[in-house]
Amino acid sequence: MNGMSALERIHLEILRAVARHGSLTAAADTLHLTQSALSHAVRKLEGQLGIAVWHREGRRLRPTQAGEYLLGVAGRLLPQLELAEERLGQFARGERGALRIGMECHPCYAWLLKIVSPYLAAWPAVDVDVKQKFQFGGIGALLDHEIDLLVTPDPLRKPGLAFEPVFDYEQVLVVGPGHPLRAAAYVQPGQLADETLITYPVETDRLDIYTRFLTPAGVGPKRHKTIETTDIMLQMVASGRGVAALPRWLVEEQSGKFDVAAVKLGRRGVAKRIFLGFRDADAEIDYLRAFVESARGHRADRAR
Amino acid sequence: MNGMSALERIHLEILRAVARHGSLTAAADTLHLTQSALSHAVRKLEGQLGIAVWHREGRRLRPTQAGEYLLGVAGRLLPQLELAEERLGQFARGERGALRIGMECHPCYAWLLKIVSPYLAAWPAVDVDVKQKFQFGGIGALLDHEIDLLVTPDPLRKPGLAFEPVFDYEQVLVVGPGHPLRAAAYVQPGQLADETLITYPVETDRLDIYTRFLTPAGVGPKRHKTIETTDIMLQMVASGRGVAALPRWLVEEQSGKFDVAAVKLGRRGVAKRIFLGFRDADAEIDYLRAFVESARGHRADRAR
DNA sequence: GCCATTCATGAATTTTTTTCATCGACCAAT
DNA sequence: ATTGGTCGATGAAAAAAATTCATGAATGGC
Structure with a gap:
């Protein structure tokens, strides 16, 4: 009877909604479905599992032990799915991401720290990582997607790469x-x-x-x-x-x-002159573009 | 664009299968679907999320940062869903459950311990809990589903309840x-x-x-x-x-x-004479029946 | 350069989900 | 005790979604 995946997100949603609102009808409202749809869905699930999820006592739905267990699963898994969707939305809007910065200029590290600090505050969902060793050089690391941004004094012209003087x-x-x-x-x-x-x-x-x-x-x-x-x-x-x-x-x-x-x-x-290199394709990523612009704003540092 | 639930189990399955097997085609095989089905499913997901899950580089599918993130989600959530299905199967086969035992016979506790110990070994997926206080008496607790089994010297006849002498x-x-x-x-x-x-x-x-x-x-x-x-x-x-x-x-x-x-x-x-009481409806639960029978086997204890 | 293989795509088909309409049961208020 | 309103279950119909089929374009190893 088993073998195929029976347990779907909707089942967990139904279990949780019924537990929260007390009835199939109320749950159907919050899920924007009909009571009938929920009833059919649960019926199918129970058939596939080979076990009831609720005791039907009159018009009341009391979870069975299996239902109780499923409720626990729903309580743990659904929030994770919802968080994942939230985060994916941030990815889509360019608010979240990872900025892997490669350094080919040792002393620039001190300068970078000054850029990164306000940047992290402005883009709280972006993780910044700094790497210094590259098997095939910084340009290679950029092309291999090992890093997303390269701090370098050598703006080697290559198709697909862009360099901006920043410093x-x-x-x-x-x-x-x-x-x-x-x-x-x-x-x-x-x-x-x-x-x-x-x-x-x-x-x-x-x-x-x-x-x-x-x-x-x-x-x-x-x-x-x-x-x-x-x-x-x-x-x-x-x-x-x-x-x-x-x-x-x-x-x-x-x-x-x-x-x-x-x-x-x-x-x-x-x-x-120090340049910030990145892939052309990434030029439209908001948080990357923001970093480059923020870095360019710091060119004046030299004057200090 | 958001609001409705976009992320479904199948999407996580696809992400994971592609990461494991390297290609959509291979993933389609293991999921018992066609390459086309997977392609359509991912296309739809990407549309709903507003972000690509893979970089398409020639025929290679390299996860984007969002894809990488989703892969992590899949790695965490899918095993939990699979475990849940496994456990629900145990519930269905009567291998797993909770046995809440009520005691209305103080000295029987020592006797109960002797029954429970081998029982726990024989039914590793059954949780046994013993309670001694009941607001409306042991029979009431049984009828209210507060307990599943009652150890009592008073086998009060009630519809829906069964009593077995055990001791x-x-x-x-x-x-x-x-x-x-x-x-x-x-x-x-x-x-x-x-x-x-x-x-x-x-x-x-x-x-x-x-x-x-x-x-x-x-x-x-x-x-x-x-x-x-x-x-x-x-x-x-x-x-x-x-x-x-x-x-x-x-x-x-x-x-x-x-x-x-x-x-x-x-x-x-x-x-x-001590009886074990339970709800008629539960008589077919394997692990409950097994407990009652195991208890009856211990009647000889008296002879010691 | 070939050719097997990959992913993408549009249309057709199948499957699944959802709704609609209705039933019997329940329960509280009368 | 009657009854009206509400609940969940159900079968059939409709809608939607998933899946396949057939095919195309691009790729990369030989």
Whole structure:
């Protein structure tokens, strides 16, 4: 007799409505159906289950033990279905979603935190996740739907992807207290030949200090150390263990906390522009578009 | 666009089957439907929700965020529905239920425990509950569906109810060590006029020692104390604080633990018969019938 | 480039749900 | 005790929904 699915949502709805309102007729009203429809539906269910759901005592419907049990199931499952529908509505209206943000720019993390905080408040149903490691690079992760948004300095043109500049800054050398370069107007590549350079642990061809400063001049630092976190990096620099390259705004923001100073890289300085990349197809997702716009609003941060 | 219930069981089934088997076609097989049916069903759901459930990339169906969410819902809800069906099947086959047993016979509790223990093992899906207080008496509780089974010495004939004798025993007087009656062949009502009688806390017209021994003879005990539990009662008797009336089998069973002895009440003794009452309508419930039969098998207990 | 396979789609068909009309039973108020 | 209003059950009819069938367009492995 069993095997096919007998238990449907409508059955649980009927059980619950009858329990709430006391009669089939009243339940039919709230479900916008006729008493007859409910009666037929229950009759069919009982036939398939092989058991009655109610004791029919006169005109009263008293749940059997099976009915009592089903009532419990209805009480647990129906709210979950209703919540699911509510949430799906939020998905449809672009109020709910997941924003998986990939970072290809280590120091931007501090900047990102400033964007994310008010964003989370404005979009309470959007979950934000930040990832930093990608097997096939940030662009690959974007195309593979591993992430939805990419924070990167390299807006590689690709069909299906869009990039928006969100953030300009100057990359500077960071030096500790009493460093000979501290008061210099700018530093030249050769002046780092005797220094210990501290960077994030990524390939050197993704580090601007190399690609746009040292490598073109054909020189390198005496030593090269890598450190994961910006705070520790600044602490190392402040204690004279080496020099680092970071955004000017970050250095200035942290100069109260650590005794460090910014020195221009080369005569003209090293200007950087950070982009937010996303898939064209996602451009119409409200909460994603809102994030990009909110980020663009923060471009002024550089001026701080 | 919302308002009516869009999310049905079949939709969750489809989502799950596609996730499991990789394609609509394969999912259609396992659901015993055609690929077309599934396609139409999903199309309709997506229309009602206002959001796509899958990204269609070539012939591949990759869940959208909404689809991913729905998949989670399916993973949680479908097993619950399946469990509910399984349980309802057990209800239908009489394997599962609740057996609410009412007791109108205090000392029978010890006997009941012996029945219940193997019964629970034999009927693992049946919940047994024992109640002792009833606003309108045990018979009333039975008729009101407050209990399903009544353990009682009074098989009050009523339409719709059936009673089965399950248990015979002799009610005896229990006396402590060194009590003058200890060696007597039997006790006569007048001999209790100077005793303290200890009973369960129920009305005297439900106590056999009164209705079938003291009251007919027009005498009473010097004092009457009530105690809830059998163990404490026996302890009181063993320490010479009074005498009590209990089933002979119970006294004999406990005589190793407490220094008490049984004395026949009157020359012919007081014979008791305990019945199990239930509603006629429930007679066909397998697990109830099984309980009654198992209880009847224990009638021999009296012989111990 | 082939070709088997995938999902989508419109129309036809089948199945299911729902309504309508009506019945017998119940119960409270008279 | 009678009765009027209400309840749930039921069979037949109608409406709606689900399912299939037949087919098309696109895809991706060989």
